[in-house]
Amino acid sequence: MVRINIDSKEVEANGESTLLELARKNGIEIPTLCHHQAVTPYGACRLCLVEIKKEDETKLVASCTYPVREDGITVLTQSPKVNRVRKMILEFLLARCPEVEIIQEMSAEMGIKQSRFILYDNDDCILCGLCARVCEEIIGKSAVSFTDRGPDRKVSTPFNEPSEECVGCTACAFVCPTGAIKVEEWDEIRFIEKWNTEIPLQKCAKCDMLYTPANTPGYILSKMQLPENLLRLCEKCRRKSVAESLSNYDVTSKNVIIKK
Numbered sequence: 001m002v003r004i005n006i007d008s009k010e011v012e013a014n015g016e017s018t019l020l021e022l023a024r025k026n027g028i029e030i031p032t033l034c035h036h037q038a039v040t041p042y043g044a045c046r047l048c049l050v051e052i053k054k055e056d057e058t059k060l061v062a063s064c065t066y067p068v069r070e071d072g073i074t075v076l077t078q079s080p081k082v083n084r085v086r087k088m089i090l091e092f093l094l095a096r097c098p099e100v101e102i103i104q105e106m107s108a109e110m111g112i113k114q115s116r117f118i119l120y121d122n123d124d125c126i127l128c129g130l131c132a133r134v135c136e137e138i139i140g141k142s143a144v145s146f147t148d149r150g151p152d153r154k155v156s157t158p159f160n161e162p163s164e165e166c167v168g169c170t171a172c173a174f175v176c177p178t179g180a181i182k183v184e185e186w187d188e189i190r191f192i193e194k195w196n197t198e199i200p201l202q203k204c205a206k207c208d209m210l211y212t213p214a215n216t217p218g219y220i221l222s223k224m225q226l227p228e229n230l231l232r233l234c235e236k237c238r239r240k241s242v243a244e245s246l247s248n249y250d251v252t253s254k255n256v257i258i259k260k
């Protein structure tokens with residue numbers, strides 16, 4: 001066990017958590033944009049910076065990637081130094097994404113009315129890479145990734161072409177903190193604007209409602225053993241079908257099912 005102090009609160013860690021996880025577990029909030037508990041931390045946005053002190057040494061670290069392994073450190077999540085740097089990062093983000101609500105809200109909370117910086121290339125993407133991480137680590141695909149360097153750095157499909165890897169699950173849009181990944185559906189197509197990718201939608205085998213990208217059931221079946229006939233149904237028909245099959249049985253307890 002490791003004992004540390006965060007914002008004057010003594011907390012214990014098992015040596016396996018990051019500073020961010022430990023702080024949140026103990027009710028101490030630290031702002032983040034590029035963190036999601038489902039994927040590996042990457043430390044891109046730097047908003048989760050905190051100040052750590054050990055003896056005479058003090059430094060700023062990204063709490064989402066900092067493992068808590070040392071006994072006796074003191075952590076300040078709101079010190080003047082932390083707030084100064086966090087404010088500057090937010091001003092950069094506000095200059096890059098002036099229309100993004102979450103960044104407007106975070107900036108307002110830090111008392112920023114207007115950014116001192118001017119960027120001429122506005123983009124709602126903050127290059128946090130959450131979309132690429134969720135695609136690779138959770139979905140098991142690599143439809144998008146970081147490309148180029150410096151000011152040209154971006155997240156995109158290979159060669160900016162529609163991605164053949166994309167199954168249209170939109171997990172990328174779900175985790176995107178700024179709403180930079182827009183998804184639209186029309187004419188039996190799901191269109192992911194940022195990836196310039198169109199995926200045909202599939203109809204439910206029972207009610208004909210368009211309910212999923214056509215390549216998703218096949219992909220799920222290749223990864224998990226699930227009844228194929230159920231994956232061909234929309235959620236409503238799937239529930240109905242399961243309820244109908246169960247009506248042929250007496251469910252006597254959680255674990256005992258007897259055929260009528």
Ligand code: FES
Nearest residue numbers: 043045046048064
């Ligand atoms: S949340 Fe830690 S760097 Fe973004």
